[in-house]
Amino acid sequence: MSYFFQIVVSGIVVGSIYALAALGMVLIYKSSKVLNIAHGQIIAAGAFITYFLTVTVGVPIFFSFIASMIITFFLAMSVERIFLRRLIGEPIISVIMVTIGLGSILDGLIYLTPFGSENFSFPVFLPQEPLSLGGVSISWTQLVGVIITFVLIGGFSYFFKKSTVGISMRAVSDDQFGSMSVGISVPKVFGLAWATAGLSAAAAGCIIGNITGLNFDTLHAFGIVVFPVIILGGLDSILGAVVAGIIMGLIQQFAAGYLDGNFGLKGTGDVMPYVILLIILWFKPHGLFGIHEIERV
């Protein structure tokens, strides 16, 4: 039984990171209806910037954590400014393909650095021995990671609900022309959406890097696993992203915990989200919390 609960715990840990990673994508999708395929690369960039600042420059890890969030904030904002601002009004398909190209460019840039091919791990700054509760153990890194994740998600939801910027972002996602007519600068909101997405991606990257170690392929894979999560959550709902993230984490950990090794299977945890995704797309395409759009000619 404790094996079961152990899996539940690790599922929630992984799931909450998925939720944080998915949050950025949902933000971008909500405001500009663009699907950011380059999200995994931004996650990786955030993690590597933190590592660079901590280890090479020697900044304390909490400061570098915040610094990398700020750097990716501006990085994502400039990506939006340089590449996507010109494409406002173009068909959405070409905007998505631009993000595919962007992902490829960032891939190449990261491969140019040593981070692309080697493994790194963050210096240890938390107690090593895991916390044990009735046979279920959770490491301090995981615990702190989950706490930071939930604080950030809570912060983002509050920011979205209450602050002026958050409200204008929601207004833009509702109706672009309507929000323009009440004096909201739509391009500015798009930029801010990308920037906040970059910020949350950096946070997710740091937490993943602390838990699993820094490897470009792993971090990059996180950016792709986010797709099943946001589809399950319904693409434009923050609550959906959180719930779906945790569900997907649980599914993945249960698959890895119970299917692997039995029936001669292995690595099912990596493929399960995509199988689930295809099934969702067939049967419940708008996800758990998605809005079924009514379109008119």
Added chain:
Amino acid sequence: MSANTWLATGNFFTTYKQEQRTFLTSLDRTFFTFFLVILFGWPLIFELGNKNMLVIDNILIAIVAVMGLNLVTGFAGLISIGHAAFVGIGAYTLASFSRTLGDSHVLITHFWPVMIILSGVMGAVFGAIVGLPALRLKHLYLAIATLSFQMIFEWTIQFFTFFNQGQTIYIGRVAWLTGQVGRKDHYLFWYFIILTIVVLLGFGIRNIMKTRYGRSLVAVRDNDRAADAMGMNPGLTKVYAFALAGFFAGVAGALHAYVYRGVGFESFTLHESIGYLAMAIVGGLGTLNGSFWGPVAIKFLDLQVESLAEISGQYLPSGMNIATALKPLTFGLVIVLFLMFEPRGIANWWRITKSYTKLWPFRY
């Protein structure tokens, strides 16, 4: 069929039949025949050697695959990020025959046209399955469906021992009327075969786009609700588009397997999918000749990048992974720059050149 002498000055069609003709003017037909004769004839005069022939074969295979991708992304407006997986389905259809029957079974060596078509059909079946969400959903979700198919494909190939866990599975040498195709003629032989297939499939696409189905494809891309109101079925149209793209990809996969005489996992990864997408975009989405320009341009660029990586690798510290870095970097840059500055691709330059030469020396 009489030639339409007035076509240069305007559209004077009086029946649909006239518009559906393959060659609109006799000049078109003359040029095309001339071009074909050159394409089929030059290898008989010049001898390029196996290495260069392989590059050309590669380009032709990419053309087959990109024609399919162009059908689904260009004409139907659905992004496919998993095209390499469909190519892989074709290649692994052949590979599974090789695994069960042995790599030089008569079915593989003598009945290769059947095998190529069978691989195409398998690709079409998988394309239709992945495209099924199209019955209810729009492009965004479909892009993710193809992406997840790519992931599932990669996992399946690497997992099962039947597929040799992604290691190379050998395919035997094929036989022709004169006997087994030897090492010396291998790439030349496949050049002629693939060229024939490209021409056939090219005519296929050209004709499809003139049929009821092709027109509904474009209508669905431009406005699927309006197309629905006009009595078309957008969902089914999209599923068929995926199936057709899968067919092209499957054929390309089988050809890839035959030319390389082996199927390995690394030719069908996500990077390759993005490469195909880059080819389609650079060539020009939604045009047939774009499917020819794109692969030529990208493969050429690829060669340049490889030689650049080789040269710079000598001067840079070994820790810098130039060779793996430059490829995604250039692909990404090419995709982004073309989408930003020339979204209609090289096909548009071709169109401009053509209209310029047609009117020269007058401006318009």
